[in-house]
Amino acid sequence: RPVFGPLGYWFMPRYEVGLTVVPVGSSGGLLDPVTRGFQVVNEFVSGVFLIDDKRVMIPLAQAQDMLRLVPSTILDDDDEDSGFVDPARVTMVLARAVDGVPPDALRDRIATAYNAFREELLLDPTVHPSVVPPPIGAGLQVQTWRQQQRQFIDPVEKERELMRVLFSIIYLVCAGLVLSIFWAIVYEKTRDIGILRSVGASRLGISAIFLRYGAIIGAVGAVIGLGLAYLVVRNINGIHQAIGEPAPVWSWVGAFALAAGAVGMLVWRSFSGFLLPVVLWAIAAVACVGLGIGLLLHRGTLIWDPSVYYFSEIPNHLDPVTAVTTMLGAVVFSVLGAFVPAMKAADTDPVRALRYE
Template identity: 25%
Template sequence: MKTAPFAPFEWMIAWRYLRARRAEGGVSTMTWISLIGVTLAVFALVATLAVRAGFRAEFVDTVLGTDAHVTVYSQLYVTETGQTTRALTDYAEMAERVSAVGGVLRAAPLVKGQVLANLRASNAGVEVFGITKPDLLEIPGIAGSSQSLGSLESFGTGPGQGIAIGSGVAREIAASVGDKIKLISPNGVRTAFGTSPRVNAYEVAYIFHSGRFLVDKTRVFLPFDEAQAYFNKEGVADEIQVMLAEPEAVDAAIPALLEAAGERALVWTWRDSAGAFLRALQMQDNALFILLAILVMIATMNIVSGLIMLVKNKGRDIGILRTVGLTEGAILRVFLIVGASIGVVGTALGVGIGVLFALNIESIYQVVDLVTGQQRQSLERDGYIFPPALLLWSDLARAVGLSLGLSFVVTIFPARRAARMNPVEALRYE
């Protein structure tokens, strides 16, 4: 007899098969195994994707919290005295033009140089960033460091100038707030007999902890005017640091920034500096997704096993249903509903548990700390990241689509086997 696809009686038969006990010819045990398998596989997929997304977001936030979103600098050119340089002589005007570009939060001139930091018998190679106090206060990873020591109020003030150093630098030379450290540059004072090293002493006003190991271990912030004098760069800057309202849209902002900066300008974005690591993360994410997709596929194979057993146990029922007029299509849809229902319910449970896991990741970290005796705080101080989980709709859609797709596909084979069963053979020995 002809019926509409997925008629109510088809759902009723499928439901009876799903909840049938083994004594009635059902395979409820296999149904539960299939359901649990799909649930755990989808949970693992959702949880892993959320943790990986959180790690990437944490890394990007750390990069954006300490470095410029875009660095504007100059092409090499020859000065009137015949020297080759990249120095920006019109840095104030360039910063003002760049600041006027839509989406730019601020543009800060910068002077950079590498020197030796010394305190008592300890030395460390550091990278000095010369920056104004208002611009330094706008760097969230530095000024907003929750584990910082001291204050930026005295940055660049008083005799000897207050400076900011990274926690790694402070640890390397055993410096604390209030200590006076020496910065030694080989390219120092110009005299009639050549250039002698420049040695200046500065008081440590602020020790920051940005969360980036290399930044904390090597970076020192010096007041902009003092850095110009220290590195013999009076009246010039090395580059312009640009902060954007939407760092993820940095590629779209480049043409306008280049136009505002001038014809000799070049740019270097945060994607360029962190691009290799981000690409490596993306490759790892793809590999993890493939491995977990295989896990989901294995879990959905349990649905096939359960349906094959169900078809075998329900051979008599299938024969009777066919003799009373059910078409092959109706039988096919009944078993499709059985297999798909397991996949849908397992997927929903797996996503639900995965979401709960992601939302309570901090509590889970604490439980792991309690069980294993590990102290995350000490590891985090050394630069290790324990990221929060981040739920992305795209990741949830991928997990749901993969699980449901595999559940529907693997159901087709046993459903077709049931639909093509010969009713005469099924009832021969009944």
């Protein structure tokens, strides 16, 4: 099937399906089911599993005819023609604005237009009062897509809030790591700090050295993290597809080959008399063997289930505001982690520091 547009496929109308609907009468009761055959002429994917799983598109006129929503004559109390016509109806109207229009603004504009349309019908003597649609709020609603699907969107938003909380904890952990590393640096550089203090360096200047160092570490880490995050987010669906399939042969064969090489290096370095290289190569060998076994036994894992998350694909849009906020948070917490060691360095007594061994 050749590709037809970015979201769908085109194929010849060779399949016919039967569609059965149950109309609802004017009194609210169910009428006899109506079945009609349709030729399948196109396939369209919206990307929302909740919609694609249970919806088909048919001509509006045929849908109205099957659901008894076609124009009909209004009868009077004597079951005679009253001269009024009940027009064709629909149960839902979807509207889309041009790019750049906020959903709330579109909703308000539609509500204003609907109220004006309803007022015209009320003043039109050729329109029977029973066919005038209800006012907004009395059986009719004008909602944005987010409001209509809030029972599905709200849990996703709560998950995002949970992720923000987890990121806050990660920020604190990173700040603690920076603090411990810088604290060790201050102790290691105590004599150098004493020399700087003895030649006239101020406390503010000493602390600024470590604070700038912390800011540079945070900025470099933020830039590297942004680059890696961009690559992962933009290719997340390909990564998910690869995880959902069995691992290729070359992957686990390569892992076992690396394990064999690590074992060889382990044996060779064991004759050097040094313990650290032996331990490192042993860890590398065990890690490669574990990776190879995991890839060999991997038969595909479905992480993103469309029936649970409602979307056929994982959203891969990188929010600039969130990205910038995350980067600024990395820099700020890195500076905060370096703050206490910087103050410790600034308070160093030059006399004691020069005698420090």
